Amino acid sequence: MFFTYLRRELRRRRKAALVVASGLALGIALVIVVSSVSSGMEKAQGKVLQSLYGLGTDMTVTKAAAPATSTSQGPRFNFDANDSGSDKEQSSDRVMVQGFQTLASSTVAKVDSQKGVADAVGGLSLRVVRINGQFTRGQFQQNPNSGSGQRGRGGAQPSPQGTVKGGGADFDVNNYSVFGTDVTKPALGPLTSSKITSGRTFKTSETNAKVVVADTSYAKEKKLKLGGTVTIKSVKYKIVGLATPDSGDAAANLYIPLQQAQTLSGSKNKVTTIYVKASDSQQISGVKSTIQKNISGTTVTTSADLAKTVSGSLSTASNLASNVGKWLSIAVLVAAFLVAGLLTSSAVSRRVREFGTLKALGWKSSRVTRQVVGEAIVNGLVGGALGIALGLAGAYVVTEISPNLQAQLGSTGGGQGGGPGGFGGGFGGPGRQTASKALDVVLTAPVSVDTIAVAVALAVAGGLIAGAFGGWRASRLRPADALRRVE
Amino acid sequence: MYELRGVTKRYKRGKETIDALAGVDLTIGDGDRLVIQGPTGGGKSTLLQMLGGLDRPTEGSVELDGTDMAKLSEAKLTKVRSENIGFVFQSFNLIPTLTAQENVETALVPLRVKAKERRERAAAALESVGLAERLGHLPAELSGGQQQRVAIARALVKQPKVLLADEPTGNLDESMRDEIMDVLEAMWKEHGLTFIMVTHDSSIAKKAPRVATIRKGKITVKENAGA
Numbered sequence: 001m002f003f004t005y006l007r008r009e010l011r012r013r014r015k016a017a018l019v020v021a022s023g024l025a026l027g028i029a030l031v032i033v034v035s036s037v038s039s040g041m042e043k044a045q046g047k048v049l050q051s052l053y054g055l056g057t058d059m060t061v062t063k064a065a066a067p068a069t070s071t072s073q074g075p076r077f078n079f080d081a082n083d084s085g086s087d088k089e090q091s092s093d094r095v096m097v098q099g100f101q102t103l104a105s106s107t108v109a110k111v112d113s114q115k116g117v118a119d120a121v122g123g124l125s126l127r128v129v130r131i132n133g134q135f136t137r138g139q140f141q142q143n144p145n146s147g148s149g150q151r152g153r154g155g156a157q158p159s160p161q162g163t164v165k166g167g168g169a170d171f172d173v174n175n176y177s178v179f180g181t182d183v184t185k186p187a188l189g190p191l192t193s194s195k196i197t198s199g200r201t202f203k204t205s206e207t208n209a210k211v212v213v214a215d216t217s218y219a220k221e222k223k224l225k226l227g228g229t230v231t232i233k234s235v236k237y238k239i240v241g242l243a244t245p246d247s248g249d250a251a252a253n254l255y256i257p258l259q260q261a262q263t264l265s266g267s268k269n270k271v272t273t274i275y276v277k278a279s280d281s282q283q284i285s286g287v288k289s290t291i292q293k294n295i296s297g298t299t300v301t302t303s304a305d306l307a308k309t310v311s312g313s314l315s316t317a318s319n320l321a322s323n324v325g326k327w328l329s330i331a332v333l334v335a336a337f338l339v340a341g342l343l344t345s346s347a348v349s350r351r352v353r354e355f356g357t358l359k360a361l362g363w364k365s366s367r368v369t370r371q372v373v374g375e376a377i378v379n380g381l382v383g384g385a386l387g388i389a390l391g392l393a394g395a396y397v398v399t400e401i402s403p404n405l406q407a408q409l410g411s412t413g414g415g416q417g418g419g420p421g422g423f424g425g426g427f428g429g430p431g432r433q434t435a436s437k438a439l440d441v442v443l444t445a446p447v448s449v450d451t452i453a454v455a456v457a458l459a460v461a462g463g464l465i466a467g468a469f470g471g472w473r474a475s476r477l478r479p480a481d482a483l484r485r486v487e
Numbered sequence: 488m489y490e491l492r493g494v495t496k497r498y499k500r501g502k503e504t505i506d507a508l509a510g511v512d513l514t515i516g517d518g519d520r521l522v523i524q525g526p527t528g529g530g531k532s533t534l535l536q537m538l539g540g541l542d543r544p545t546e547g548s549v550e551l552d553g554t555d556m557a558k559l560s561e562a563k564l565t566k567v568r569s570e571n572i573g574f575v576f577q578s579f580n581l582i583p584t585l586t587a588q589e590n591v592e593t594a595l596v597p598l599r600v601k602a603k604e605r606r607e608r609a610a611a612a613l614e615s616v617g618l619a620e621r622l623g624h625l626p627a628e629l630s631g632g633q634q635q636r637v638a639i640a641r642a643l644v645k646q647p648k649v650l651l652a653d654e655p656t657g658n659l660d661e662s663m664r665d666e667i668m669d670v671l672e673a674m675w676k677e678h679g680l681t682f683i684m685v686t687h688d689s690s691i692a693k694k695a696p697r698v699a700t701i702r703k704g705k706i707t708v709k710e711n712a713g714a
Binding site: 008009353 | 536539541542561562565566568569570574576578580582583584585589592593594596597598602605641
């Protein structure tokens with residue numbers, strides 16, 4: 001009888017049932033779309049951050065950059081004027097520590113020994129500026145009228161008169177990034193965000209070997225081949241592997257063993273960044289505090305901190321999803337719950353005689369209430385099913401359209417966090433650039449089982465809330481009053 | 488058997504207090520047939536509600552077979568209604584979405600009768616009021632008289648001790664009225680139940696063996712020797 005009665009009532013009041021179900025469906029669909037888009041945003045941000053950090057890194061430890069001083073200078077290049085008249089090609093490399101002050105290598109062990117730290121590895125981020133070219137001497141042409149009839153004051157010998165024609169300088173500037181990686185710990189650090197697509201990665205024994213792994217696109221641009229060599233500050237390195245980043249840009253153009261990087265830059269036993277993996281991903285902020293407390297003068301940046309510095313359309317969309325989207329979903333859901341409750345309550349008002357009669361026949365209040373709540377829950381479930389279908393369709397459309405979002409990183413200036421070649425990077429020394437990095441990421445809207453479970457829970461909750469409104473009214477009906485009211 | 492002693496029902500309407508029933512004493516024996524008459528607002532329906540356990544008196548006692556319904560808990564009163572009392576209303580009060588058979592079944596739901604037995608008993612009850620061919624019809628598909636027959640079948644399907652009818656012919660034309668009264672009279676005789684009916688219709692009252700008249704909450708009962 002319960003189901004027969006329920007089915008017939010819902011069929012009779014199908015318009016009202018549709019209004020209630022549609023309201024709930026809209027709210028639930030919004031929740032699904034907003035949460036799936038938010039999840040897509042998180043994924044996109046994760047990709048962006050991963051391109052800076054590498055996989056598995058929970059935080060970085062750096063030493064904050066010192067403010068630029070008036071005495072500091074940019075890189076200097078000295079070339080000979082070559083009196084001999086030779087037009088020989090000259091080149092000069094300047095290798096600079098990029099972006100930050102350095103930390104002692106011993107800090108890595110210190111960080112590693114902190115509570116909650118699973119692993120720590122140091123890296124040295126360098127920027128190399130190579131200037132290569134030649135001077136050409138100009139040709140002096142004497143003025144044919146000069147040197148006769150003209151005397152200098154005091155009877156000095158007159159100098160030849162004429163002009164210098166031709167001559168000049170032709171120099172090429174090549175600016176690239178090099179990352180000194182700790183080859184003994186290949187599981188941590190920026191190189192993990194790239195896949196070795198050709199050749200191999202470093203062997204753990206190559207702590208001071210003259211080998212290099214090149215970024216694929218840089219290698220292509222500079223026509224570098226696997227097995228070939230690349231020269232940095234007159235040192236030749238053998239290219240043993242080519243690495244392609246999983247997403248976005250590569251962390252560096254070239255990767256070399258840490259010791260080699262330290263030697264090249266004259267930063268023996270120094271690192272720019274320590275990459276830290278926490279034992280428990282839920283305890284990251286606690287580990288951050290511990291490191292900051294125990295190792296003074298360092299800046300600890302977590303992925304969450306880094307995420308805050310992401311700007312651009314990704315950030316805007318992320319804020320929209322988390323703020324406007326969340327509140328819009330809540331508002332629509334609350335409105336839908338209220339409308340469902342009021343409509344159910346008003347339906348009970350219209351059925352006063354019906355419920356009064358059933359009570360007169362001996363139906364308990366609880367049975368009448370159960371009937372009302374049952375109808376409301378079925379309404380909620382229909383709304384939930386519609387909402388899930390609508391939400392999945394919405395998420396599918398977002399994924400199909402795949403809007404391209406741009407993430408601007410490090411726009412807050414240098415000194416924060418620190419992946420090489422990008423975030424917070426730039427030249428050290430005077431006029432430090434707060435170079436930012438723009439990455440294009442494709443937005444998807446993945447719908448998780450959890451989201452569907454939340455949608456179903458919301459549907460049932462909507463039904464229960466609506467049922468509670470109506471059930472409460474129905475349970476309070478006294479049969480005599482109910483029958484009297486309609487007489 | 489009903490024993491009503493000093494039954495008073497007081498309502499508050501604004502600052503005014505109205506005695507719908509003012510100290511009613513009444514005894515109704517098992518198998519009796521009583522017609523209650525009186526002007527509108529005189530307290531007829533209120534008295535019927537007291538007899539049916541739908542309402543409680545402000546003062547006094549309403550005993551059914553020695554149990555004072557005024558003192559029963561809501562749950563026990565509901566049980567008494569479901570087992571012993573059948574109701575027929577002026578406007579039929581059928582559930583519009585349920586068929587004739589399902590409407591009759593609603594009276595058996597509180598008695599926890601199994602679905603199959605419920606269907607069989609409902610069909611038999613409808614057959615007894617001449618609606619064997621209308622089991623699957625919705626109330627809207629039935630005439631007023633047929634709807635009232637369904638309501639009578641619903642009241643009698645649980646085989647109650649008491650049948651309470653509140654103006655059962657009030658919404659029917661004359662021919663239908665006679666038809667329904669014939670059915671009710673036949674059922675009363677067949678089932679040997681106590682039959683109490685509120686009506687404005689003097690022609691019906693004339694045929695009743697006992698007629699109670701309520702005016703301003705006071706009751707007078709007359710035996711009708713001619714009936």
